[in-house]
Amino acid sequence: MNLKDRKNKKTAEIIGYVIMYFIFTTILYFILRFLERIPPGWSYFHVMGISILVVLIGRTIKIFLR
Numbered sequence: 001m002n003l004k005d006r007k008n009k010k011t012a013e014i015i016g017y018v019i020m021y022f023i024f025t026t027i028l029y030f031i032l033r034f035l036e037r038i039p040p041g042w043s044y045f046h047v048m049g050i051s052i053l054v055v056l057i058g059r060t061i062k063i064f065l066r
Contacts, residue, residue: 025051 029047032038036044038047 021051021055 025048029044
């Protein structure tokens with residue numbers, strides 16, 4: 001595997017990760033909004049913050065367990 005292929009694979013992984021993050025956050029937002037589990041003043045960006053926090057905690061645990 002040459003350098004260009006590795007770079008393309010890494011770029012595709014990052015793009016896929018970002019797309020799946022937004023899909024997960026959107027689904028989570030609509031579920032929480034439907035079940036009325038988030039405060040009325042909260043927006044999509046608040047749920048994004050919670051999602052980012054969950055991702056960072058998961059990454060930290062993964063690094064810690066290596």
